[in-house]
Amino acid sequence: xxxxxxxxxxxxxxxxxxxxxxxxxxxxxxxxxxxxxxxxxxxxxxxxxxxxxxxxxxxxxxxxxxxxxxxxxxxxxxxxxxxxxxxxxxxxxxxxxxxxxxxxxxxxxxxxxxxxxxxxxxxxxxxxxxxxxxxxxxxxxxxxxxxxxxxxxxxxxxxxxxxxxxxxxxxxxxxxxxxxxxxxxxxxxxxxxxxxxxxxxxxxxxxxxxxxxxxxxxxxxxxxxxxxxxxxxxxxxxxxxxxxxxxxxxxxxxxxxxxxxxxxxxxxxxxxxxxxxxxxxxxxxxx
Ligand SMILES: [Zn+2]
Numbered sequence: 001x002x003x004x005x006x007x008x009x010x011x012x013x014x015x016x017x018x019x020x021x022x023x024x025x026x027x028x029x030x031x032x033x034x035x036x037x038x039x040x041x042x043x044x045x046x047x048x049x050x051x052x053x054x055x056x057x058x059x060x061x062x063x064x065x066x067x068x069x070x071x072x073x074x075x076x077x078x079x080x081x082x083x084x085x086x087x088x089x090x091x092x093x094x095x096x097x098x099x100x101x102x103x104x105x106x107x108x109x110x111x112x113x114x115x116x117x118x119x120x121x122x123x124x125x126x127x128x129x130x131x132x133x134x135x136x137x138x139x140x141x142x143x144x145x146x147x148x149x150x151x152x153x154x155x156x157x158x159x160x161x162x163x164x165x166x167x168x169x170x171x172x173x174x175x176x177x178x179x180x181x182x183x184x185x186x187x188x189x190x191x192x193x194x195x196x197x198x199x200x201x202x203x204x205x206x207x208x209x210x211x212x213x214x215x216x217x218x219x220x221x222x223x224x225x226x227x228x229x230x231x232x233x234x235x236x237x238x239x240x241x242x243x244x245x246x247x248x249x250x251x252x253x254x255x256x257x258x259x260x261x262x263x264x265x266x267x268x269x270x271x272x273x274x275x276x277x278x279x280x281x282x283x284x285x286x287x
Contacts, residue, residue, distance in 0.1 A: 028159040034080045037077055149191070
């Protein structure tokens, strides 16, 4: 069992930090998560959330700690997973307000070097990043965003007792409405998001391929968080169309990751994932 923080991302305007994680070699039963924050990589770490269940991220709110969250400060996070009496912590990762696309693990970075690196250029990049992210977010919210549910595919939790064979370590029966063919009970964790549907992708063809080949792919862009992965699903609210994520790429402006671009394929209406009811999923992920 191993836990890795795979994204730390700020919203300076609303004084929030988004922390996302993934679990490797997960146990077959439900786990809980604790989140810790520090101003130093060596601690002490303050516990800011405990016993989180059935989630893959946490949003750290700073409105009650004025001055803590600023462009000038480094903030370190750790996440712990607990399960069946076992407890494992992630490496501390830090957010320096700067330039890296993803959190850097403390073990990879020399603290004195980090301090020296902090210069005026960094500050300008931080300000620029703040503006670019905010502009994209406002565009989604006010102009071109459409309401969707990210169905985050479960990769840990409780194994499905109906279709999963633990000896063979595979699914032995498909079209399972307990895990929606993920082998993890519940199948997906829903997160409301906004997406921007792009122009249809060009149809791919090659001169060696006889006849036209139609590849029905749809492209969306969305905020840089939550981090979206292959095989997650996006469900569009207004028409209930669902798409399998086939690839995700990050879009950068001057090394600053601004948004994710998703290539997806529409899911046929007889697929088991249409049994997941999205009508009752209220609210909007607002980071
Ligand atoms: Zn199942």
